[in-house]
Amino acid sequence: MEYTKIEGRSVGFYGIIGILVAFMIAGLYEFIQGMIQGHESFGTSNIVPWGLPITSVIFFIGASAGALMLSSLTYVFGKEEYKPVSRVSIFLAILLIIGALTTILGELGRPDRFLNLFLYGPENLTSMFAVNSFLYTGYIILSSVYLWTTFREDLLKTTKLLGALAAALAIFVHAGTGAIFGFIVAKELWFSPLLPILFIVAALTSGVALLILILTVTFKLIGYKMDEKLVVGLGKYLTAFLLLQLFLVFIENIVRTYGGMGGGEMSKFLFSGPYSLVFWGIQIFMGTVIPILILSSRKTMLKVQIASLLAVIGVFAERFSLVIPGQSVPSQQVVGRTMMGLYGEPAIYSISGAEVAIILGVVGAIGLAYIIGLRFMKLLPSQR
Amino acid sequence: MALELKMNRRTFLKATGVAGAATVGVISFDQPVIKALAQGMEAVREEKWVSSVCIQCPAGCGTKVRVVNGKAVKIEGNPDHPYSNGKLCPKGYAGLQLLYDVDRVKSPLKRTNPNKGQNEDPKFMEVSWDEALNDIAARLNKIRNEGKSHTVAFLSGRNQGRAGSVWGTFTTLYGTPNNIGHSSICADASKKARLCIDGTDDYCAYDWENCNYVLNFGGATLEAWRPTNLMLQKWAHMRRGRPVRAKQVMIDTRFSTTAIKADEWLPVKPGTDGALALGIAHVILTEGLWDRSFVGDFKVKGKKFNHGETVAKEDFEETWTYGLIDWWNNVLKDFGANKASDITGIPGERITRIAKEFATTKPAIAAGERGAGAHTNGTYNHMAIHALNALVGNMFAVGGVMYQMGVPYASISLKDADYMDDVAKKVDKDFKAHTLARIDEAKSDEWPIASNVYQNVPDHHAKGDPYKLGMMFTYYTNPLFSMPNPQRAREAFKDVFIVETSSYLSETALYADYILPDAYYLERRQDMAVYASTGYPVTGFRAQVIQPIYNNRDSVDVIIDLGKRMGGKMGEYFTKLGNHENMLREISKGFEKTPGDNGVNGFDSWAEKGAWYKKPYLYRLSNGKFYEWDGTGYNKEMKKKEEVKKEVKDGKEVETKVITDPVKDKLLKTKSGKFEFRSSKLEGFTDKQKEILKSELKSPELFAYPHYEEPQFAGKDEGFPLHMSSPKMITHAEGRGANVQWLQERFGIVVGRGWNNWVELNPDTAEELGIKNGDEVWVESPIGKIKVMAVINPGNPPWMVVFPFEHGHWNYGRYAKGLGANPNEIMANLSAVISAQSCTNATMVKVYPA
Amino acid sequence: MVRYGMVIDLDRCVGCAACAVACKAENSVTSSTPEDYKKRRLMEWNRMVTVFKGKYPNVSASIMPLICNHCEHPPCVKVCPVDATYKREDGLVLQRYERCIGCKYCMVACPYQQRFFNFYEQEEKDYHNPDVPKRISGIVEKCTFCRHRIDKAVAEGKKIGSPDGVEPACTQACPARTRTFGDLDDPDSEVSKLLRSRRNYQLRPDLGTEPQVYYLD
Ligand SMILES: Nc1nc2c(c(=O)[nH]1)N[C@H]1C(S)=C(S)[C@@H](COP(=O)(O)OP(=O)(O)OC[C@H]3O[C@@H](n4cnc5c(=O)[nH]c(N)nc54)[C@H](O)[C@@H]3O)O[C@H]1N2
Ligand SMILES: Nc1nc2c(c(=O)[nH]1)N[C@H]1C(S)=C(S)[C@@H](COP(=O)(O)OP(=O)(O)OC[C@H]3O[C@@H](n4cnc5c(=O)[nH]c(N)nc54)[C@H](O)[C@@H]3O)O[C@H]1N2
Ligand code: SF4
Ligand code: SF4
Ligand code: SF4
Ligand code: SF4
């Protein structure tokens, strides 16, 4: 299979670059503001210290892991039909995880002390965060080598090995990210052994869906005709992942609700609180049920694309419904008694412009790196 | 670097006396000491603890303030002050944020915009002290020369120590009767009730230490009352600090902190405390549980008080009380637990049980404050409550009720009377002859024993009856905010020349023509004889903790200075008086004769230790006899003595019979020398006074007795269904705490709200009204309506709307301004008969979603 | 070994919040503005909560002060990726401000919501205690059991613990003497005696954190 670089001379090309640069500037601006003034303009609080950036981080990591696992279809499992998209998947996976790390950086109270993670992280390996920073680093390095080997026809065996390793690491990486939440006994919505598994499934869903979207758009833009079979095939995987995800979300919630932990406050809040629209409307209905329905009919390119878009939004909503409501309900101090007033009331997180800007900045950077990558590396299949 | 650190630590610690390094565990650089060392700075730190006295509320707790390099950085309780014992209530610790408040008034200010109003910018201009005081003195002299000196009024709140005396002298020498304290919007009902029946015009002191049962009628032990800090300490002590646990019964109309923490809460209907007390008295008498050694007994053994049956006066012999049978026959005989129950809403059996417990768990105290007092019947409620103390014989008994002994200050050698000129004398004479009234008409026939009728000043001024005010000084009080319906003051005082002394831009300050900013309490010296509590005398000394940060001056010195500038005899007086410090030095000479228990024997030791006190309490009732402390024990019985004195007059020997009755002179200062269930004070009023007062009563025939007077409520007959009460929170520092971040962020502890006030509603009431927790609602009374947040308090009775006081400032600095709402703005201006107690709990309202 | 802990006797507690204000003053904890409050960015190392049961007329409530529990198994320490939060040998769970990267992981991990983020640089105030460090923006803080007082007392060889030794500010400030501080490992300490004398409980013992702050009812 032949690969090629893109031309990158059209007005559209520069237009897209312009938009992405604008995103980056906005993000950078807010990041610097945050460095100078602190997180005053964030929407977070002492009850909900983690906001939209953390939601995006786990979304990015998930998508990265999903994309990487997808590449293994070709390089590990030898499914040649997916070859046109596999190399670029690895590239995207790398960009997404770097994007995730950048988002973390933008979210840290002291990004200037980012290096402490590596200086002192080894002192406290009970911290899933510390463990993950090493996993992420390893993952980036491994994936980069893996990507490099795909350029070398002579290293096929190595590619296969590295692909398998990278896919396995991707699972770890994302399960580890899940563990950041799943190991937190303080948070009812998070504390669950199923959570890392749910994270992996969500990773696959978002990874596949995001790839379908990015690649179909990319191919469309460069005028490469994409094989509808390939897309439909990916659509099948998407359906499976969506169903699995729905199942896991169901189990999680039914157990929590039936068990009536903490008087069922948490479930009540999730199902009927201020974020219930995100949960029911976006995550469950729009992001899971509708795409499953679309995909269960005869799949066409367009249908798969629409379903993918909805699934991406759905997974983002799922991350949101986990991260934010999970923190909103104040922890009980004495079992069975609710606290009066402010201390007993859920904290409402409202998305702030600053946080959105930081995420947009990262999206801009990922996009820009992607385009630059396409321009200078042979990542896309050449025209037949 | 690190090596250097280690080597130097020892020597460093020794040299500077500043430790704090992480000697245990990990040394980390965030330790300031290490950091300071690393930076080679702050090697010398000047640190001291200075004694002071808190003034966030009237209690007067002694404090110790940590001063580091000229900055006050911590306030703690003075262990050597009997009210603090090393502790403070939350407001005490928060004084620092007032001291360093960013919005303090930093220099004398003069108004340049003649128009006054809530939305008028006064356009203050900084002026020098000289300029301000000369101008004010000139204006004062002008008014005086026009023969209108009486139109100058002085309104005060916390005029502690010499502030009170210097303002008193100033008004006397200047020639105005209008030295008006805020006591009528504060808690005069309990004082005047006491004056009527036991002869002391003061709050009670209580022997909590030894008390086993507390029946509290609306004195918020754990939130307000007096002295809050000591009450908190005593409460815990009575619970867990001694072998016997005292029982706390809280009678309150809402589920307050005190009600929550009490052993029992009686949710009484508003304004009915008197009825509850009478019901209890009835049970005590009919069950035969009264203290016979104090009250006396039937002459014929076995005779009883029977419900509904009169008792013949001659059948009963009273010991230390007076008028019991009249009281029984006229008031109590039909006032059984069931009747009390109908009125108060407390089940009859419960009243009976409480009464029995109260009378048999000795020693027991019946007490209360504004809850029972701030109603139109407040004075009578308090008489009925206080009467219970007599029935169980705890007046001056161990674990009982006392009066607070005064401090043996030396008196200032200058006498006011010697410096009164003709104007001053004439005013004094006219006032005493009732030909010149006070602006608030206190001491007039309508208010014969009321100390002040502060809340009526705006109305009288507006009507020009008895006259219009020309000028007004305000010291530590905020009439435009704290009195009921302050809109009246806001309207009326537009044309009064106001000199405000606050160092904060209060609402009143916004109306001021001059602001002469007082030094903050940590910046000035003052003495503070405590409010009633321990019984034995205590006085704190507020030393100057730091120099005034800005161009502020101690108001006492400013008044002295102003007096000097007035010229004439006044000027002479104040020139001789010199300054505030001289006054303090002079009064403290009294301690040379009576050194305090902590060795304080003069100015310097007083200032250093921060308190003078002398135990024990000098009087004690025991087995129906009063004893006085003789230096070793309560050995001297206080007996009535009749002596025949022989004197040689005009060459003839005359025999005069002298009766000395130490109990009457010192303890029960009533006409009868006894505790009076039938008040001779009230009966001694002139016919005209009685006629006026009786015309205001529903039961005029019971005028002289502790009785249940049906309370009046503004709005009751106009379709306002809910009772509004406006209590204080523990975090509330009178009207002066709304700008304190530390207090405001946790303002409502029970309801879990901060930086705001609210109205509390019962959950069922709220549901009926379609109101949810946190909703904005209108609270409307006959006076007006106001918008505020609703909070559901599951513990409050359905008929109550609880609207805490503190917020709704339209000035008072950046943190206070524009938060919450002021309940006073919808509060009717009602005053209790006799005491003139303003009725904070007597307005009815309706509440609906906004 | 020394293992510091605190006993809070709710039967003594009068719900006054003197402890909370004293803590703020002693530790120069940033004061909130109404804006911070609305955004729920209160810095409350020591806060008061009230829990209710039932409604009028059958109602009861309990007012309790909450502080960091200096957990024996502190989740906050477990999760800190840079070891900025640590448990000292004497039981204090402490924070190295200069190391904290502001990831806020400890905040979500603490079941008692006892950690607070500096959303902005702490303003310098004249009344700030010179013995405690100023906080920069972006770091997390919490109750230190007044480590500066404890450490100073250790350095000066003073006795530590209630009733007559050096105590944390909140303990010393409490007008009701609700709080007792001392060495839980010392059977003769006041805290140990109190714990032996009455039934006691910890907050959310089900979470396995083993709080070192005990409550008595
Ligand atoms: N924290 C704090 N303490 C203070 C002060 C302060 O500003 N803040 N100020 C001091 C001063 S100046 C004063 S005068 C005292 C006042 O001390 P208190 O009189 O104790 O204070 P209040 O809050 O005015 O009222 C006490 C209680 O009366 C209740 N109450 C209302 N209506 C009724 C009723 O009809 N019957 C009964 N039984 N109770 C009722 C209220 O719910 C409230 O709980 O406090 C002093 N202590
Ligand atoms: N609704 C409702 N109203 C009430 C009450 C209630 O419980 N509910 N309580 C009532 C009671 S008990 C009282 S005692 C009154 C209190 O009412 P006020 O006597 O009016 O007292 P504050 O409102 O505290 O106002 C005190 C004033 O002193 C000024 N000040 C502060 N520091 C200084 C200083 O250092 N020097 C000088 N010269 N001035 C200073 C402040 O600016 C403020 O304006 O309120 C009464 N009003
Ligand atoms: S009781 Fe009053 S005087 Fe005492 S500390 Fe509290 S506010 Fe200050
Ligand atoms: S200071 Fe003491 S009594 Fe007051 S709330 Fe705190 S622990 Fe309770
Ligand atoms: S209470 Fe929270 S902050 Fe304190 S030690 Fe336990 S987990 Fe850590
Ligand atoms: S915020 Fe600071 S203390 Fe908390 S986990 Fe992160 S680095 Fe550790």
Ligand code: SF4
């Ligand atoms: S121990 Fe010290 S830091 Fe902790 S709550 Fe008490 S006063 Fe605050």
Ligand SMILES: [Mo]
């Ligand atoms: Mo008062």
